[in-house]
Amino acid sequence: MKGAKDKVAEDGVSFASLIEKIEIMRSALRWTEKLDRRQIEKLLSQVSAVREQAMKLSHTNRFVSASLNQKSAKKASVAQRRRDLLERNFQFDGVFGDSPRLIEALEVAERVAPTFLPVLVYGESGTGKELIAKVLHANGDRADEPLVTVNCGAIPDNLLESELFGHKKGAFTGATHDRAGRFEAANGGTIFLDEIGELPLTGQVKLLRVLQSAEIQRVGSDVPIKVDARVVAATNRDLLAMCKEGTFREDLYYRLSIIEIAIPPLRERKDEIPLLIEFFADEAAEQLDLPPLNLSRRLEAFLNRYEYPGNIRELRNLVFRLACLAESTADLRHLPEYIRPQGVAPDEEPKAADLSLVDVKRLASDQAEKRFLEKALSQEGGNVTAVAKSIDMNRAHVQTLLKKHGLKSKDFKPVKA
Ligand SMILES: Nc1ncnc2c1ncn2[C@@H]1O[C@H](COP(=O)(O)OP(=O)(O)O)[C@@H](O)[C@H]1O
Numbered sequence: 451m452k453g454a455k456d457k458v459a460e461d462g463v464s465f466a467s468l469i470e471k472i473e474i475m476r477s478a479l480r481w482t483e484k485l486d487r488r489q490i491e492k493l494l495s496q497v498s499a500v501r502e503q504a505m506k507l508s509h510t511n512r513f514v515s516a517s518l519n520q521k522s523a524k525k526a527s528v529a530q531r532r533r534d535l536l537e538r539n540f541q542f543d544g545v546f547g548d549s550p551r552l553i554e555a556l557e558v559a560e561r562v563a564p565t566f567l568p569v570l571v572y573g574e575s576g577t578g579k580e581l582i583a584k585v586l587h588a589n590g591d592r593a594d595e596p597l598v599t600v601n602c603g604a605i606p607d608n609l610l611e612s613e614l615f616g617h618k619k620g621a622f623t624g625a626t627h628d629r630a631g632r633f634e635a636a637n638g639g640t641i642f643l644d645e646i647g648e649l650p651l652t653g654q655v656k657l658l659r660v661l662q663s664a665e666i667q668r669v670g671s672d673v674p675i676k677v678d679a680r681v682v683a684a685t686n687r688d689l690l691a692m693c694k695e696g697t698f699r700e701d702l703y704y705r706l707s708i709i710e711i712a713i714p715p716l717r718e719r720k721d722e723i724p725l726l727i728e729f730f731a732d733e734a735a736e737q738l739d740l741p742p743l744n745l746s747r748r749l750e751a752f753l754n755r756y757e758y759p760g761n762i763r764e765l766r767n768l769v770f771r772l773a774c775l776a777e778s779t780a781d782l783r784h785l786p787e788y789i790r791p792q793g794v795a796p797d798e799e800p801k802a803a804d805l806s807l808v809d810v811k812r813l814a815s816d817q818a819e820k821r822f823l824e825k826a827l828s829q830e831g832g833n834v835t836a837v838a839k840s841i842d843m844n845r846a847h848v849q850t851l852l853k854k855h856g857l858k859s860k861d862f863k864p865v866k867a
């Protein structure tokens with residue numbers, strides 16, 4: 451700010467010279483007994499000139515500081531920008547990643563979250579659009595109010611209107627009670643319209659009306675009800691192309707897309723895959739109460755190059771599956787059949803060349819541990835307490851190990867005749 455204070459704009463105006471002019475006008479006003487028409491006119495024109503110059507200067511200053519900010523944003527590393535978000539107490543709500551495009555999306559989200567402006571989130575299925583909606587909600591001043599999700603693609607056309615806006619008793623067969631719709635449920639909060647591209651044209655017209663008037667009418671009623679719901683919409687369709695082809699209303703599109711946030715597909719930010727695997731592996735270990743996931747080298751290579759048509763959702767599901775199925779080191783054979791490379795049988799053990807020495811040791815140790823437990827269990831007839839005692843181990847620990855190896859004590863109980 452110090453530099454800006456005495457900065458001289460192109461036409462020679464500075465804040466200092468403006469203040470001087472204001473002071474002259476102030477003293478003129480103070481010392482004049484009575485102003486005649488001519489003096490008033492003169493002062494007024496001086497005031498306007500000063501006002502104009504102040505606006506110009508402030509505009510220039512804003513422009514300069516904006517371009518400075520932009521430069522520093524470009525220079526800051528992605529990691530730094532993520533730390534900055536954290537420091538500003540940004541609620542990530544489970545969003546993870548460090549691709550510049552994701553951080554940029556979060557920065558936009560941070561800026562628009564506290565406003566009432568509609569946001570349109572673009573991205574393929576599984577890229578985290580719903581997560582962004584949550585982030586927008588969590589970082590706004592409506593965070594304590596409801597966030598209501600409507601999947602426009604999942605509701606049959608004839609029910610959509612009643613689902614969104616509610617209905618009056620008797621409005622149609624089956625309408626046995628007055629019922630509030632999703633917009634009313636979201637009053638004060640946020641409504642997330644997922645798959646907005648699937649909304650039929652009739653629904654689009656009604657939605658546009660609601661956005662314009664901030665009022666809804668329940669189906670079968672002509673009483674308008676005020677609703678204040680911040681709209682976040684999401685789609686994986688090209689809405690502009692749909693506008694051209696007449697399947698999406700242009701006026702609605704412009705209304706919804708004041709702010710657009712695009713989330714790139716995972717295959718366009720592949721360097722994030724290892725980090726995401728680690729993140730989801732930790733999550734899986736914690737949620738499923740499993741030991742940390744360990745990947746064979748060839749599985750890791752596969753996961754790093756795979757295209758993920760289902761994006762982050764698919765990656766997350768894969769990691770959970772691997773964590774659950776792999777006893778020690780997860781390998782290609784643990785992949786679901788639809789992506790398992792040809793020639794890998796589901797029961798095929800990895801070859802030594804595909805594993806690191808650490809993997810091999812862990813594998814051997816795990817196998818030995820499992821065999822040891824199986825033996826103890828059959829000797830004790832599936833009695834876990836007895837097993838714990840016989841191997842001098844705490845019972846809870848034995849249970850954990852059994853879980854780790856997928857062993858069930860009841861499988862070792864003697865069959866009753
Ligand atoms: N950046 C991310 N960090 C962590 N998890 C993510 C991220 N993006 C997506 N996910 C997870 O992937 C799954 C799909 O996300 P979702 O928001 O439902 O995607 P979309 O609505 O685009 O289909 C969810 O389980 C979500 O938690």
Ligand SMILES: [Mg+2]
Binds near residue numbers: 576579
């Ligand atoms: Mg979704």
